[in-house]
Amino acid sequence: MEYFKISREELGHGAKIPLKKLGDSGEVFYELALEMLEQIKKNNAQGTRSVLICPVGPVGQYPIFVRLVNEGRVSLKDTWFINMDEYLNDDETWISREHKLSFRGFMDREVYSRIDPELVMPQSKRVFPDPQDVRAVPALIQKLGGVNLALGGIGINGHLAFNEAQDELTPEAFAALSTRVLSISRETRVANAIGDLNGAIDAMPKKCVTIGMAEILGAARIRIGVFRDWHRSVVRQAAYGEVSAHFPATLLQRHPDAAIYLNRNASEQPF
Numbered sequence: 001m002e003y004f005k006i007s008r009e010e011l012g013h014g015a016k017i018p019l020k021k022l023g024d025s026g027e028v029f030y031e032l033a034l035e036m037l038e039q040i041k042k043n044n045a046q047g048t049r050s051v052l053i054c055p056v057g058p059v060g061q062y063p064i065f066v067r068l069v070n071e072g073r074v075s076l077k078d079t080w081f082i083n084m085d086e087y088l089n090d091d092e093t094w095i096s097r098e099h100k101l102s103f104r105g106f107m108d109r110e111v112y113s114r115i116d117p118e119l120v121m122p123q124s125k126r127v128f129p130d131p132q133d134v135r136a137v138p139a140l141i142q143k144l145g146g147v148n149l150a151l152g153g154i155g156i157n158g159h160l161a162f163n164e165a166q167d168e169l170t171p172e173a174f175a176a177l178s179t180r181v182l183s184i185s186r187e188t189r190v191a192n193a194i195g196d197l198n199g200a201i202d203a204m205p206k207k208c209v210t211i212g213m214a215e216i217l218g219a220a221r222i223r224i225g226v227f228r229d230w231h232r233s234v235v236r237q238a239a240y241g242e243v244s245a246h247f248p249a250t251l252l253q254r255h256p257d258a259a260i261y262l263n264r265n266a267s268e269q270p271f
Helices: 025-046 061-072 103-110 137-146 171-175 185-196 212-215 232-242 246-256
Strands: 019-021 050-054 077-083 085-088 148-151 180-184 207-210 220-225 256-263
Touching: 019 171, 025 050, 025 061, 025 148, 025 220, 025 256, 077 103, 085 103, 085 137, 137 212, 148 212, 171 246, 212 246, 220 232, 220 246, 232 246, 232 256, 246 256
Parallel strands: 019 256, 050 077, 050 148, 148 220, 220 256
Antiparallel strands: 085 207, 180 207
């Protein structure tokens, strides 16, 4: 684990995932928003659809994206947003859109409702994985001809979406996992409770539905944004660690066009 000792100045040299070191978090979010916008504008100009995998975490890119879309009059009518995941009730149904933690509610309030109705995509192109039909998203992606761009963050245990460590699997087997219902690890519930519920661990949902590593790694391009204190360790393990199902983000090393944007804070040496 010598990679934890890599200084900010050395970070990026010899990395197995391209690392783009920026200034403050706003720069990270701007780059993610620009990646989204440029992909859509390019496809619109070519008369082809845009298919994006989108997270709710990070979310700082969305206000910027919304403003750029509205001010630039960029049509999203032929754009599909496939969100990564959603929390579930104990009976494996979606939590209510009105729930504080609902990713569907967030996208409605902070993204779709803020885009000019003349520009925003129809409801049918705003997609979440369905716990009652986990095959729907992979089938849709295949029907659409693949994903142009997948955006996301990295969890404290290296998870992408809610794809958490499965040490018993080979990297190849883990990479092949598709959309499914999962129990959320306690470490992820603790981290999310600190960030979202002021530490109320017992109020955190215990289950989720998530797209799989197969859907993420199948995207033509992957762009990740990191900016928290603990991302200092996470980004080093992702970019320099051994590829394994123990730390899912290491699988990005095998993708032909993945990159991580990080702010100055996340680039600092962990300890």
